[in-house]
Amino acid sequence: MTSFEIASSGLAILFVLMMLRVPVAVAMMTVGIGGYVIIAGWLPLLSYTKTSVYWKFASYDLSVIPMFLLMGQFAIQAGLSRSLFTAANTFLGHRKGGVAMAAVGGCAGFGAICGSSLATAATMGQVALPELKRYNYSGALATGALAAGGTLGILIPPSVVLVIFAIVVEANIISMFQAAFVPGILAALGYILTIAIYVRIRPDAGPVGPRSSGKERARAFFETWPVMLIFIVVIGGIYLGLFTPTEGAAFGAMGTLVIAVWKGGLRFQGFIECVVSAAAASAMIFMVLLGADFFNSFLALSRMPAELADMIQSSGLSPLSILLIIVVIYLVLGCFMDSLAMILLTVPIFWPVVSGLDFGMPEDDLKMWFGIISLIVVEVGLITPPVGLNVFIINSLAQGTRMKETFIGVMPFLASDMVRVGLLIGFPTLTLWLPHLLK
């Protein structure tokens, strides 16, 4: 067998293992170790593993992940989701579908201090679902808007998956965060527009809420100051290059902790619970990172990604059609795989292919552009059947709404996602504008 064949069979075995419920990280380790031994033998593996765990984990760049996860946990306990939703609702609630729009706005605000989609969906869901029900919103619109809104958590910086992408392709994490900003805002606006169209077609799905006075608006807006402060300090500081991402995350984690103690009534027991939840979520991510380390060492040894890139470049397909094929592969994989595992598994294979194609932009721009497009299509998997995790979470919070309704409710937002991916592919400047401006 050639190395290429070994690598391709390894990939096939990996998928079989995953289908047999072997955890993604463990499947990657198994195939990675097996392939490494077949190509290089036992001795290099035994010598590599003496220190590989340490060198993989002892990374300043990766330390941003546990810190962002701590920040997210404290933010959940700080009661910030309620003030965000209330503020958005005073501005939007009196419109048709306005309460659902406010839920999306709240998600965008919470996504600005939390890097996880599931946490964003769950936290905003708890606050916004009872309100949506009170105003007689249809279950499909209410749960669909929240499940989709949750995906803003990972698109709007901080974002754990984006950090990982940047590390895999050796891009600058700061410019990746800058690149995600405009697409994140576009996503929120796209969802709000989707709701506006939805209630035009089905007016009874999203009745109007009460109109708020200017004074109420000002007060509700002022109540969100902790979120503004944290976002401006953390993300602003990172954008302007005052901080490294780790430093920003450290400020974010400790800042949200102070607010959770002060405003959210967090005490010692709650602190320990936050720490342990962040620990479990970090462990999950670092297990996948460790698995990907073995798997990618094996892939690199087999030279399969490089050969595949050569094959595709000489195939005569246009760069754009190759990009579209990758997008379709992501959409299919996203139906059953976790977004982080997908990035770690596919980017080492796809990036050499993409970086060898001529999209008419320098490599650093290509990293940002491809990264943001990948992030969005990978996240679409969170709201597609059959295993859209956001859909499950929101549906479990909404009593009396059937799963089918939620999946139907999500469809218009999926359409909005597809339009946005099209826009971002067609107009790279949407992604690249801010990083170029701040350079």
Added chain:
Amino acid sequence: MSDVTTLVSRPADPVGRVLLSISYWLAVAGGVLMAGLATMVIVSVLGRALFSAPIYGDFEMVAMGNAVGVSLFLPYCQMKKANVVVDLFLSWAPEKVQSRLDGVGSLILLAISAMLTWRLWVGTFEMHEVHETTMILGITIWWAFPPITLSFAVLTLACLYTAVNEFKGPRTQGPAQ
């Protein structure tokens, strides 16, 4: 990347309870370490901004601390069965079959983490011998190895425990709390 604290109820048997509390407190220790690192980073940034006196080489401590902290998280994740699993293709299968397959997954991880524990053990002595240090602060790197090796040893035990449980049958854990 979800909140996973409530996926599996508390085990009823003493072995499970002991393993769970060991891994729980390891995770707490790792989390407190990460929070401590965050505090140090803040002090360093403030020192840099206000007094032009950052903590010298703080990033080396962060990197090393991250390696230790994250390793301490791993056993708890296994005890809570919080690893990412593709749950789609066999959701129709009887729970018994799913549980056995999960047991196979735990057994594979058992083998891998046992190997890593062994290699890290060997690596600890080697790092001790060559006395490698970090570039700026000159911290001896082997100091990070014992807690990492310990974490992988506990992870190995956790895999053994979960594997045995999963082969015994679906969800044999006792009532919650």
